[in-house]
Amino acid sequence: MRVFTKQFKILGRSKKLILITDAIFIILFAFSLSYLTNYHIKKLQIKPIIINAINQISNINKSDAETIIKEKIETECSKIKLNSYAMYYNTFGDQIGIGPIPPIIGIPTNYWIFFEIESANNNLQNIILYTHLGKNVNITKNKNITSGNFTINQNKQITWAIQNIERNQIIKLVFEVSFVPDENNIGQIASIIENTKIVADDEICKKQISAFGENLDTDLKYDIYAKNQGMIEK
Amino acid sequence: MHEFLDNYKTPHPILKKHFLIFFMLLFFSILIYINSAKAQETKNTYPKIANYYLHHFISDKTAEELSMWDVIILDPENQINNPEQLQKIKQLNPNIIILAYIQIQELSFDENNHSLTKLREYIKNNIDESWYLKDKLGNKLSFWPGATIINITYYDKWINFLPNFIKTKILSTNLWDGIFFDNLSTNISWFNGGNIDIDNNGSIDPAITIDSLWKKNIKTILTKNSANNSLIIGNSASDLDVAHYLNGRMFETFPTPWEGDGKWEDSMNLYLKKFPEKNIDPKIYIINSNTNNSGNLTDYKKMRFGLTSTLLGDGYFSFDYGDKNHGQTWYYDEYKTYLGEPISNAHNLLDPNNSTIKPGLWRRDFENGIVIVNSSNKKQRHVFKYEIFEKIRGQQDKITNNGNKINYIDIEPGDGIVLLKIIKEIYDSAYKNNSFTKIFNFSGIEVRNPIFHIKNNYKINSIIINSDIDNDKKRETIVSKNGLLEIYKFGQKKHEFHPYNTNFKLDINLAIGDVSGDGMNEIITGAGLGGGPHIRIFDYQGNLISQFFAYEKTFRGGVSVAIGDVNGDGMNEIITGAIQKGNSEIKIFNKDLQQIKNFFAYPKNNNKKIYVSVNDVDKDDIEEILISTTDF
Numbered sequence: 027m028r029v030f031t032k033q034f035k036i037l038g039r040s041k042k043l044i045l046i047t048d049a050i051f052i053i054l055f056a057f058s059l060s061y062l063t064n065y066h067i068k069k070l071q072i073k074p075i076i077i078n079a080i081n082q083i084s085n086i087n088k089s090d091a092e093t094i095i096k097e098k099i100e101t102e103c104s105k106i107k108l109n110s111y112a113m114y115y116n117t118f119g120d121q122i123g124i125g126p127i128p129p130i131i132g133i134p135t136n137y138w139i140f141f142e143i144e145s146a147n148n149n150l151q152n153i154i155l156y157t158h159l160g161k162n163v164n165i166t167k168n169k170n171i172t173s174g175n176f177t178i179n180q181n182k183q184i185t186w187a188i189q190n191i192e193r194n195q196i197i198k199l200v201f202e203v204s205f206v207p208d209e210n211n212i213g214q215i216a217s218i219i220e221n222t223k224i225v226a227d228d229e230i231c232k233k234q235i236s237a238f239g240e241n242l243d244t245d246l247k248y249d250i251y252a253k254n255q256g257m258i259e260k
Numbered sequence: 261m262h263e264f265l266d267n268y269k270t271p272h273p274i275l276k277k278h279f280l281i282f283f284m285l286l287f288f289s290i291l292i293y294i295n296s297a298k299a300q301e302t303k304n305t306y307p308k309i310a311n312y313y314l315h316h317f318i319s320d321k322t323a324e325e326l327s328m329w330d331v332i333i334l335d336p337e338n339q340i341n342n343p344e345q346l347q348k349i350k351q352l353n354p355n356i357i358i359l360a361y362i363q364i365q366e367l368s369f370d371e372n373n374h375s376l377t378k379l380r381e382y383i384k385n386n387i388d389e390s391w392y393l394k395d396k397l398g399n400k401l402s403f404w405p406g407a408t409i410i411n412i413t414y415y416d417k418w419i420n421f422l423p424n425f426i427k428t429k430i431l432s433t434n435l436w437d438g439i440f441f442d443n444l445s446t447n448i449s450w451f452n453g454g455n456i457d458i459d460n461n462g463s464i465d466p467a468i469t470i471d472s473l474w475k476k477n478i479k480t481i482l483t484k485n486s487a488n489n490s491l492i493i494g495n496s497a498s499d500l501d502v503a504h505y506l507n508g509r510m511f512e513t514f515p516t517p518w519e520g521d522g523k524w525e526d527s528m529n530l531y532l533k534k535f536p537e538k539n540i541d542p543k544i545y546i547i548n549s550n551t552n553n554s555g556n557l558t559d560y561k562k563m564r565f566g567l568t569s570t571l572l573g574d575g576y577f578s579f580d581y582g583d584k585n586h587g588q589t590w591y592y593d594e595y596k597t598y599l600g601e602p603i604s605n606a607h608n609l610l611d612p613n614n615s616t617i618k619p620g621l622w623r624r625d626f627e628n629g630i631v632i633v634n635s636s637n638k639k640q641r642h643v644f645k646y647e648i649f650e651k652i653r654g655q656q657d658k659i660t661n662n663g664n665k666i667n668y669i670d671i672e673p674g675d676g677i678v679l680l681k682i683i684k685e686i687y688d689s690a691y692k693n694n695s696f697t698k699i700f701n702f703s704g705i706e707v708r709n710p711i712f713h714i715k716n717n718y719k720i721n722s723i724i725i726n727s728d729i730d731n732d733k734k735r736e737t738i739v740s741k742n743g744l745l746e747i748y749k750f751g752q753k754k755h756e757f758h759p760y761n762t763n764f765k766l767d768i769n770l771a772i773g774d775v776s777g778d779g780m781n782e783i784i785t786g787a788g789l790g791g792g793p794h795i796r797i798f799d800y801q802g803n804l805i806s807q808f809f810a811y812e813k814t815f816r817g818g819v820s821v822a823i824g825d826v827n828g829d830g831m832n833e834i835i836t837g838a839i840q841k842g843n844s845e846i847k848i849f850n851k852d853l854q855q856i857k858n859f860f861a862y863p864k865n866n867n868k869k870i871y872v873s874v875n876d877v878d879k880d881d882i883e884e885i886l887i888s889t890t891d892f
Contacts, residue, residue: 116696118862120696120709121664122710122712124667133643168714169714170694170890
């Protein structure tokens with residue numbers, strides 16, 4: 027730092043200004059990029075740029091620069107990957123749902139709902155997933171929960187609470203729902219799962235993080251054998 | 261004899277009493293013998309099928325095919341032309357009922373083609389021209405081309421000849437279980453516009469006279485045949501007055517056109533209600549649907565309508581070309597289902613509290629499934645409120661029998677359907693809780709819709725098997741946990757042992773069954789995920805009997821095991837599944853631990869973890885192979 031200060035004092039005024047501006051620009055550019063890309067890209071691409079920039083400006087110790095970057099990156103919060111889909115057939119074409127597709131009023135059609143949670147980079151704790159069942163949708167007794175506590179209240183809000191998820195671990199919640207359309211659903215695609223949100227405590231950044239899940243409907247966009255057959259019939 | 265009678269005339273009281281008791285016992289013994297000899301056992305599981313096969317010759321192949329039926333009606337010429345085929349059919353199916361086709365009031369004889377009709381030739385040569393039925397001009401009469409009507413009232417000739425012929429020429433061969441009388445009609449005046457000269461005097465006789473004589477003589481023939489102690493079935497036998505001579509009847513070209521108005525409900529009323537009240541046991545009814553001589557064997561809707569109508573009662577179903585050619589071995593997907601025994605009577609879903617046989621949507625329940633038939637004149641939709649059924653996985657009508665699980669059904673008028681109950685539980689084979697299970701036969705073909713094993717009172721992914729391992733006819737519970745096997749009986753732990761060494765803490769997959777064929781069950785283990793493909797076989801106390809490697813020794817994806825007779829050879833095979841090998845490979849080993857078959861449960865290059873078990877889901881005494889995964 028002393029060397030940097032000494033050398034900096036030697037420079038002319040205009041050159042000082044240019045260097046300062048360059049340094050600020052580079053640093054700002056680097057950190058703004060960190061909000062648009064994921065953590066790993068940041069580590070790979072920005073770190074050498076920053077180090078190089080600081081070295082250019084000040085010739086400070088390279089390892090000191092690396093330490094600064096490392097500390098900065100490793101306190102970043104994780105991303106939660108939340109995949110959700112409704113299926114009538116599994117990916118091999120086996121029938122897992124029951125009932126008519128397209129759905130028919132007055133007759134139950136059962137679908138299976140899949141939630142998959144993965145923590146992108148940090149261990150997570152106190153994970154809670156909230157979701158709602160759509161109108162005329164109810165849960166059956168069939169479910170497959172790899173971990174956590176699953177509840178549903180009288181407002182048809184589902185809560186899935188998991189104690190912890192390790193980095194890169196995937197946990198799944200699978201359950202069956204039954205949809206019985208009424209006269210008001212004729213000619214429409216109906217909602218099965220809506221307003222899905224997940225919150226969790228990031229162990230590293232010590233903050234609560236969250237993500238939103240996709241709404242699922244009777245059109246079953248992820249079911250290659252049953253998709254686009256979601257419009258309710260009489 | 262005189263002394264005997266003298267003693268009996270002036271009897272000692274005790275002696276007389278002894279003779280009385282003796283003769284009573286003798287009488288009842290004879291009665292019991294008669295009834296037991298005639299009380300042939302009939303099949304009590306469904307569907308029951310019959311074949312009306314009237315060719316004069318049966319090939320080897322046809323004999324094998326015919327043995328798949330439960331009742332067959334054959335031309336008796338076969339007893340001369342190829343008796344060995346009748347014996348072969350009985351050997352292949354000892355429970356089959358074989359009836360000899362007899363024309364009760366006709367003779368069909370072709371002068372130009374009699375080499376295969378020696379019995380008919382015998383009849384022709386032993387009856388007189390005067391025996392034939394004629395009009396007032398002396399012309400012989402005929403219902404059917406090539407068949408001449410016999411005047412069964414002519415001087416008791418025929419009513420003595422025919423029963424004796426049946427007894428001495430047909431039943432004496434011991435190749436037949438009974439007689440099928442075709443055209444069993446108790447009246448004849450309706451024929452030929454009434455132009456019938458019953459007494460050969462050149463004039464038409466009154467209808468009442470003709471029919472009275474006709475019916476009397478029919479009864480005589482049937483009475484005389486009853487003494488033969490064999491089954492008697494009649495075709496066109498609509499007269500309830502003679503029903504008590506018969507074990508049943510055929511409804512040809514169902515719904516039979518000459519019953520009532522030829523409607524469904526007319527035939528069904530007779531089949532379900534009227535005749536069972538009168539016929540004698542064992543009752544045998546044959547519903548014969550056919551293609552009306554079109555030969556359209558793929559008219560599956562017509563076949564289903566006849567079959568499901570038959571299944572509303574306890575009869576046998578037959579489907580063939582038509583009355584111009586009864587002689588096919590068409591075999592349908594529905595015939596192979598095993599519905600088991602009936603657990604309800606037929607009832608009308610459109611009018612549940614009304615048992616009147618009428619057009620409607622009719623249902624009958626069986627142990628393993630149901631049948632529904634739409635005899636109304638419009639399409640019907642029925643929603644199963646709390647039930648789920650499975651359609652047959654057919655190879656013929658794949659649209660109707662697509663194997664889907666359903667909770668409602670649409671049925672067109674004049675159609676019916678056979679549905680199976682879904683499989684809810686597996687016994688005597690291990691399974692992983694919270695798994696999705698596919699069901700295969702020995703050839704690796706999926707035979708049923710996959711099922712879910714979700715038991716909320718057991719831990720997720722635990723391996724459980726309920727089976728009798730010590731042959732005391734009570735099931736033990738074996739639990740696999742952390743490398744240890746624990747055996748519980750009535751909730752108490754009886755044994756525990758480590759199938760592999762004590763450091764082995766992974767899952768153990770297991771099966772129970774008699775591998776060696778010595779009548780004692782063994783415990784077969786496979787190492788779970790992370791372990792090698794080492795299969796070990798123990799007795800029920802944990803003593804090692806034998807072992808082998810099912811896959812390459814370096815494989816560490818774990819192996820699942822099952823045991824059962826999956827190929828119908830009477831011996832159990834060991835079935836293994838590589839739990840996570842990337843290809844869902846299934847192998848089958850015989851009792852000598854040699855591989856005899858392999859197939860892949862899912863497309864190759866999948867990463868599913870799979871577990872095998874076995875169960876006879878279709879109750880054909882051959883186990884199917886169930887492949888479970890928790891990753892569905």
